[in-house]
Amino acid sequence: MLDHNEIIATLEMVRNEHLDVRTVTLGVSLLDCASDDLARLQDNLYRRITETARELVPCCDDVAEKYGIPIVNKRISVSPMAVVGAGFSDSDFVRMAETLDRAAREVGVNFIGGFTALVEKGMARGDRALIEAIPVALAETERVCASVNVASTQAGINMDAVLTMGRTIKEAAERTRHLDGLACAKLCVFCNIPPDIPFMAGAYLGIGEPDAEINVGVSGPGVVKKAVDRALEKDPGLDLGSISEVIKKTAYKVTRVGELIGREVAKRLSIRFGVVDLSLAPTPHVGDSVGEIFQSLGLKSIGLPGSTAVLAMLNDAVKKGGAFASSHVGGLSGAFIPVSEDLNIAEAAASGALTLEKLEAMTSVCSVGLDMVAVPGDTTAETISAIIADEMAIGMINGKTTAVRLIPVPGKGAGETARFGGLLGGSVILPVRGAGTQNRFVGLGGRIPAPVQGLKN
Amino acid sequence: MSKLIITVLGQDRPGILAGVSGVLFRLDCNIENVSQTILQSQFAGIFIATSPPDTSTQSVLYHLQEELLPRNLYVHITEMDGGQEEISFPESDPFVITTMGPDRKGIVAAFTAILARHQVNVTQLHAVFKGGDDPHNNTMIYQVDIPRNIDQKSFRFELREKAAEFHLDISIQHRDIFESIHRV
Numbered sequence: 001m002l003d004h005n006e007i008i009a010t011l012e013m014v015r016n017e018h019l020d021v022r023t024v025t026l027g028v029s030l031l032d033c034a035s036d037d038l039a040r041l042q043d044n045l046y047r048r049i050t051e052t053a054r055e056l057v058p059c060c061d062d063v064a065e066k067y068g069i070p071i072v073n074k075r076i077s078v079s080p081m082a083v084v085g086a087g088f089s090d091s092d093f094v095r096m097a098e099t100l101d102r103a104a105r106e107v108g109v110n111f112i113g114g115f116t117a118l119v120e121k122g123m124a125r126g127d128r129a130l131i132e133a134i135p136v137a138l139a140e141t142e143r144v145c146a147s148v149n150v151a152s153t154q155a156g157i158n159m160d161a162v163l164t165m166g167r168t169i170k171e172a173a174e175r176t177r178h179l180d181g182l183a184c185a186k187l188c189v190f191c192n193i194p195p196d197i198p199f200m201a202g203a204y205l206g207i208g209e210p211d212a213e214i215n216v217g218v219s220g221p222g223v224v225k226k227a228v229d230r231a232l233e234k235d236p237g238l239d240l241g242s243i244s245e246v247i248k249k250t251a252y253k254v255t256r257v258g259e260l261i262g263r264e265v266a267k268r269l270s271i272r273f274g275v276v277d278l279s280l281a282p283t284p285h286v287g288d289s290v291g292e293i294f295q296s297l298g299l300k301s302i303g304l305p306g307s308t309a310v311l312a313m314l315n316d317a318v319k320k321g322g323a324f325a326s327s328h329v330g331g332l333s334g335a336f337i338p339v340s341e342d343l344n345i346a347e348a349a350a351s352g353a354l355t356l357e358k359l360e361a362m363t364s365v366c367s368v369g370l371d372m373v374a375v376p377g378d379t380t381a382e383t384i385s386a387i388i389a390d391e392m393a394i395g396m397i398n399g400k401t402t403a404v405r406l407i408p409v410p411g412k413g414a415g416e417t418a419r420f421g422g423l424l425g426g427s428v429i430l431p432v433r434g435a436g437t438q439n440r441f442v443g444l445g446g447r448i449p450a451p452v453q454g455l456k457n
Numbered sequence: 458m459s460k461l462i463i464t465v466l467g468q469d470r471p472g473i474l475a476g477v478s479g480v481l482f483r484l485d486c487n488i489e490n491v492s493q494t495i496l497q498s499q500f501a502g503i504f505i506a507t508s509p510p511d512t513s514t515q516s517v518l519y520h521l522q523e524e525l526l527p528r529n530l531y532v533h534i535t536e537m538d539g540g541q542e543e544i545s546f547p548e549s550d551p552f553v554i555t556t557m558g559p560d561r562k563g564i565v566a567a568f569t570a571i572l573a574r575h576q577v578n579v580t581q582l583h584a585v586f587k588g589g590d591d592p593h594n595n596t597m598i599y600q601v602d603i604p605r606n607i608d609q610k611s612f613r614f615e616l617r618e619k620a621a622e623f624h625l626d627i628s629i630q631h632r633d634i635f636e637s638i639h640r641v
Contacts, residue, residue: 001580001581001600002553002600002632002635002636003639004583004598006635006638006639007553007555007598007635008555008593008596008598009639010630010634010635010638010639011555011557011628013638014628015626065613066630066631067630067631067633067634068628068629068630068631068634069630069634253638253639256637256638257634257637257638259637260633260634260637
């Protein structure tokens with residue numbers, strides 16, 4: 001028999017602490033959809049996606065109802081389109097993006113990721129065409145997400161690609177000027193991109209993955225915050241070692257929910273279960289914020305001195321608790337600090353407590369990078385590329401994933417507000433020091449060699 | 458040898474279990490199952506025990522009453538294998554139905570009527586109504602087996618309608634979610 005306190009505690013987590021499964025993402029391999037005829041390729045893509053994913057949304061809804069746990073997002077990730085569509089032109093790639101968008105609409109998922117190129121060591125023709133297509137593709141579609149891996153610990157940093165991505169981001173922003181540069185919210189630049197991320201905008205299905213796979217992204221910053229609050233209320237003298245234990249145990253519970261639900265969805269769809277991404281993924285709602293955990297731990301605001309240490313501890317405790325709770329862990333796995341998507345972090349940015357430089361420092365100890373950061377519209381492509389290069393360096397040297405999702409908001413300057421809507425939230429525009437100055441460094445091109453950390457063989 | 462169902466009810470105090478089990482031991486009875494609970498200050502225990510062939514049910518009852526009546530405890534015995542009707546349960550899934558909200562007369566009756574109508578068997582019910590605003594003080598937790606062959610949608614719809622009528626928050630969740638979260 002169940003303990004009544006366990007039942008009540010679970011209900012509290014769902015009702016008051018925003019416990020949910022943030023995303024169930026169906027990976028669909030498109031590698032064998034390739035064709036030398038664009039229409040046939042589009043037809044293959046559409047059929048493969050809609051046939052594989054037809055039952056995804058109703059199945060997730062049923063499983064959510066069975067366990068009383070909301071599954072907030074149902075999504076699809078596909079094989080890197082730069083490989084699937086290699087041989088076609090950039091305008092053809094825009095057509096492919098439209099097909100992905102149409103397929104996503106048909107099966108009722110809110111995002112489809114995998115408009116992706118992996119170019120850490122160099123660009124092939126397909127990669128180049130896809131990257132050229134990104135601004136138009138993202139501006140003209142609603143649900144397609146793009147990602148480009150420009151660096152890895154094994155290959156170093158492809159600085160030519162970094163420079164290209166600075167320009168791509170600027171153009172994507174410009175093409176969605178009326179929406180505060182919304183296209184950039186659907187575009188991530190990566191170092192060490194994992195092949196099984198369920199979260200957007202970085203989700204794609206890696207080359208080494210099966211025909212189809214279910215990957216799950218869990219959430220739960222609100223649950224962690226409340227657990228920390230309760231523990232400190234009970235014993236105000238609790239030290240950080242003990243608080244870390246509380247976070248670990250909470251991460252365990254949150255991850256178990258993802259594991260149970262992911263497995264059930266996979267079983268019902270007869271698709272292999274892939275991984276749980278152990279993440280604290282916030283939303284722009286009070287009580288569902290990673291930033292609020294920093295306040296529970298005694299900082300006045302995220303971004304102030306102490307923040308990097310708090311984030312390091314938080315990220316580590318989430319991994320330890322989550323790893324034990326799940327049979328297969330993957331994706332990004334750690335705490336997210338997306339500025340506009342986390343109400344509390346957005347407020348910290350607005351108050352001046354959180355700066356771009358501090359965010360960058362924090363990304364050296366967490367699982368993502370400069371995520372959903374709005375910067376002035378007049379930030380040059382070279383400066384954006386230089387910010388990307390810095391972030392890629394952190395990932396490359398530390399053997400971890402880092403990503404950049406910057407939005408240079410057209411026509412707006414530092415201190416003004418950008419709004420992206422829905423779960424993407426909104427944020428004050430952070431100033432970028434030296435935004436307009438020339439940057440010869442990023443124009444030097446070539447590759448930053450792989451670090452000695454990559455020489456593991 | 459017969460199988461006995463022994464029920465003991467009354468004001469809780471130390472020594473009730475020792476009293477019952479001591480009598481059964483002296484009569485050479487073997488206890489197979491025991492379950493007890495305490496509601497507010499009241500003890501309720503149910504024992505299933507086998508008695509030796511030469512010991513009558515009446516004699517077990519006599520000795521138990523001798524032990525328990527002076528302590529104001531009520532005891533009742535029935536024989537288990539006495540032509541009791543075999544009830545077969547359909548294939549079911551274990552769910553937990555929880556409600557929280559203001560106390561009103563008739564809540565338990567209203568919900569159990571829906572459960573009964575849909576052949577849903579309650580395996581455990583924990584209900585507390587203390588009044589006030591704290592939802593924890595006004596809670597019903599039904600652990601139930603929901604037959605697979607019933608109309609799940611209309612069953613859930615009826616429960617939710619009833620909960621809305623009584624201004625209660627209701628949740629209906631498969632029990633695996635609780636085990637997954639809280640147990641290693």
